[in-house]
Amino acid sequence: MSEATPKFKITIDGHTVEVDPGTTILNAARLLGGDSVPPAMCYYTSLKGSGGKCRTCLVEVSKGSEKDPRPMPKLVASCSTTVMDGMEIKNKSSQRVLDARSGVVEMLLINHPLDCPICDQAGECHLQDLAYEHGKSNTRYEFERRTFEKLDIGEYIKLHMTRCILCYRCVYTANQLTDKREHGVLKRGDAAEIGTFIENNLTNDFIGNVIDVCPVGALTDKTFRFRSRVWYTKPMDVHRDCPTCSGKAVAWMIGDEVARVTARKDQFGEVKEFICNDCRFHKKEKSDWTIEGPRHIDRTSVISANHYELEIPKHTPLLNKA
Numbered sequence: 544m545s546e547a548t549p550k551f552k553i554t555i556d557g558h559t560v561e562v563d564p565g566t567t568i569l570n571a572a573r574l575l576g577g578d579s580v581p582p583a584m585c586y587y588t589s590l591k592g593s594g595g596k597c598r599t600c601l602v603e604v605s606k607g608s609e610k611d612p613r614p615m616p617k618l619v620a621s622c623s624t625t626v627m628d629g630m631e632i633k634n635k636s637s638q639r640v641l642d643a644r645s646g647v648v649e650m651l652l653i654n655h656p657l658d659c660p661i662c663d664q665a666g667e668c669h670l671q672d673l674a675y676e677h678g679k680s681n682t683r684y685e686f687e688r689r690t691f692e693k694l695d696i697g698e699y700i701k702l703h704m705t706r707c708i709l710c711y712r713c714v715y716t717a718n719q720l721t722d723k724r725e726h727g728v729l730k731r732g733d734a735a736e737i738g739t740f741i742e743n744n745l746t747n748d749f750i751g752n753v754i755d756v757c758p759v760g761a762l763t764d765k766t767f768r769f770r771s772r773v774w775y776t777k778p779m780d781v782h783r784d785c786p787t788c789s790g791k792a793v794a795w796m797i798g799d800e801v802a803r804v805t806a807r808k809d810q811f812g813e814v815k816e817f818i819c820n821d822c823r824f825h826k827k828e829k830s831d832w833t834i835e836g837p838r839h840i841d842r843t844s845v846i847s848a849n850h851y852e853l854e855i856p857k858h859t860p861l862l863n864k865a
């Protein structure tokens with residue numbers, strides 16, 4: 544019988560967890576959950592090569608390991624730094640981390656417009672949540688901002704490049720999930736942008752998933768745009784017999800109408816099983832789906848704010864009437 548690999552014991556903000564060697568700090572923190580988990584805008588568990596680009600997941604390593612307890616001099620990206628036995632990490636308990644995070648948010652917001660009131664991603668946007676927690680009320684930036692025309696990239700997807708934070712998730716999704724990637728990051732440095740060469744259309748079977756992985760409102764679903772604020776819809780777990788994907792999805796309902804269909808996401812905002820374009824864009828009748836019941840939204844975000852799962856308290860007659 545082979546011996547089990549010894550686990551590494553690490554501490555994050557005073558909470559201890561044992562993980563396999565090779566685990567990243569971010570994934571170890573996700574095992575602990577709650578406030579120990581750093582935010583992540585570009586890392587995506589199921590996408591190879593993701594992470595290491597946005598710097599929102601920076602943490603402080605105050606003790607390197609049991610063998611070499613020296614602290615790491617600089618903050619490290621938790622999504623791409625693996626743990627060592629005895630490592631001690633500070634996330635929310637470090638003022639350096641909080642300052643760095645607010646600096647990263649300030650930088651991401653240099654070009655990103657604060658158009659949450661009209662953005663379809665509002666309520667589900669990771670940058671909105673970050674700005675809410677770490678953002679400053681004014682900007683120090685004095686130069687002209689980057690602006691772009693809104694682009695139709697394909698039949699179903701709209702690109703607002705002005706909102707893009709260049710996390711590369713959509714590029715990895717197209718590369719790893721579809722047969723043919725037709726878009727990518729063009730140009731470099733502050734000229735870099737997501738684009739399709741010679742205005743190619745994105746038509747691959749699974750391309751709709753770029754909408755779900757985009758952490759901001761840069762890629763939106765043309766079949767749902769401007770139909771409703773997402774918190775006015777009722778998300779339901781649904782499934783259907785689909786020859787192309789698992790057919791497990793979330794139908795966001797307005798009354799009896801299926802307003803949009805997305806894949807199911809976990810508490811870290813990551814899709815568990817990617818769905819095909821047919822389920823996402825063409826199955827908009829209630830009769831297309833078997834309804835399992837209301838979806839529980841784990842993520843703390845504006846979307847959870849209306850507590851649609853909770854019973855309406857009896858002493859609010861106006862709400863009960865509706």
Ligand code: SF4
Nearest residue numbers: 707708710711713757
């Ligand atoms: S469009 Fe969205 S997913 Fe693609 S790089 Fe920009 S922010 Fe990331």
Ligand code: FES
Nearest residue numbers: 595596597598622
């Ligand atoms: S999530 Fe770690 S750098 Fe973006």
